[in-house]
Amino acid sequence: MRRTFPLVIAFTMGLLMMIQYFIPHPISQKFYKIMVQQWLIIISIFFYVFAWRSFGLYHINKIKRRKEGWWASVVAFVGVFFMLLAGFGDRIPGGIGHFIYKYFNFDDLYNYMFAPLQATMFSLLAFFIASAAFRAFKARTMEATLLLVTATIVMLGRVPLGASMWKGLPKVVEWILMYPNMAAQRGIMIGVGLGMIATSMKIILGIERSYLGGE
Amino acid sequence: MLILLIIGLLEPPSYVRAYDRPNDGGGAIVIEWESVSDTLLKGYEIFRRKVGEEEFRKVAYVARGRNSFVNSIGIKDGVKYEYAVRSVGIDGSYSDLSIPAPPVVSYPQWFKKNKINTLLAIAIYFFLLVYFTQAAKGRELFIRRIAGLDHLEEAVGRATEMGKPILYVPGLSGLSDIATIASINILSPVAKKAAEYDTPIIVPNRDPIVTMVAQEVVKEAYTEAGRPDAFKRENVFFLSDSQFAYAAGVDGIMVRERPATNLFIGMFYAESLILAETGNMTGAIQIAGTDAVAQLPFFITACDYTIMGEELYAASAYLSRDPKLVGSIKAQDWGKAILMGLAFIGSILSLLNIDVVLKMFATI
């Protein structure tokens, strides 16, 4: 019951989801819709309870033990509180709801706190891509050089500066992207595809079961 | 007008035929006809009636140049329909209705005949997989060196020597991505080694389900290593479900906890370089593994070793040497050999105008 039955479930679900792909009949389409758009999503919702608890324990632990910089964990809870207040608080009838709507507006919190933080973190990549390129520049292996040279050519070919240096550059870049680049991408995809399918089949057959955790 | 009078009116399309659209769930009928060659032709109007009804009703108009149409609005499965088509002139004139096509019925199918190649491919690959996992029992099969995986143990050892933790990032996707499962397969032996060496392993997560699985896997690894009491649940935790908040948090862990070894294994998106560059700056030894083609260049430049693409799926066999899993690698290689062979033969044949192999790989 503990060990075998979950494997039977994985086998059955895997087989059904695979077979439905080949059946155009409405019954099969409905099965697919119910599974993908309802059941799998509903099941995943319940795991959030565990995840939030895990998040909470992680930070409470730091606060309790007064670990260095524990105040930051308090800030994390404040962040959660703000968002929950803004997201649900404006439903409170009367003045409180109105106050929250005015000063803890969900859209404001999103647009002026969450979104800028997100965009700024994302934009750090501009610096990191430069430092990564520099690192590739220092590495003196054939592979790293090849990577860097291609990167430079492609980068230049996509900005006006490159085209003004040499008119043919954009064409060269287009060729690199269309042929050698595409070739390697295809080669990788084929290998990855075979690996993914083999893993999926092993899951269905119960050979691969580490995702079920221990006993 | 004059020309019309001289050469007569527009011809209706000939040879109109209608049939149930194949390989579908019903509710659609395909109508085809021979096109009319007339410079004054603008397009065609398609008419439909239920068998027994007197009058045809217009259901669609298509411009000239097309000579087929899929009618999927208002079709009931199991009802007999008749179709007729007429030509429309650029001046707005009409031809007579064509001779109606024989009655047609739409119905849902139970098998997509056009997908028989996919089904066959699955069957062959499945056979290879089962054959080699069975045949591999009790035999030592060779696997070529995979640098990134070879250095995993060394990386764990280094963290131990330095008395610092190991950071394991299991990717940013959920278990619906097979790459995440592959990552969990690698987490298990890494956590076991860490437990044996008594080195803390930190596993921040983005997906709730993965968090739970990672906790169970690490706990199990500690139990297997005979040190269940050393397992710290708070070291395998849910950090954030937002991509960049997660990246910000992992960056924070890297600069504050100073792990000596960073492992980024699983599915990654744009944040890959944020993680890998920060880790690089802290001086940690870094091993990345992903099948996300777009992120591989960044991991290669910023990490010491990178497990690329399919290597990720060879990992559980490579690390465990479990004959069943190694047999699966053999099946994967056979798959590659067959595909390469077919690409060769297909090219030669297709250049000789024989497209049989090309058709085998059609996905419509």
Next chain:
Amino acid sequence: MHISTNPWVWIAAILTLAIYSFLYKDNPFYKFAEHLFMGLSIGYGAVVLWYNSIIPRLWNPLAHGTSPSRFYLLIPIAIGLLSFGIFSKKYSWLIKYPLAFSVGAYAGFSIPVTFEASIFEQISGTILTKQMMATPWLAISNLIMFVGVITTITYFYFSKHHKGLLGKSARTGIVFLMLAFGASFGYTVMARISLLIGRMQFLLHDWLGIIK
């Protein structure tokens, strides 16, 4: 120069600078922004989960629905509830059921899809056809592509020593891999820089009003 008087813009600007301060080194400002960000993201995730998943997929059909099929929803709810087994030592094995259900379903679903997208389409794009050989230049380009695909695949050949012909092919494959990685690296640079430009525009235009 028109400095913004909107307090929200100020908050956004300070948080932006706090994140950038990380580039110098870790500091309390970054730590503050980082933890606030994580907290906000958890709260945001919860609100979104509530309004986009729980209300439309669970609450509405169960509380207000009329179709008898709504009671089928109790099955995934029951499966999902098993995940709470994790909170008890004795029943923690119950979590295997929702895990097996989801992972099995995803695995089965991915098999035919992966076969078609990652294998069939790639192989049929690689097989040389007459159109691909129409001009000498096209022919050379497509031959290079063909060689690239085959040699890259051989790099991932695991069960044989990479010696002799296989070794040569695999090494050629690495050349193609590095070319492709370089290409995708170079292709991304401008996109990343434009992200930075976006943030600079916010700081200099929306906040400080230095540039128009």
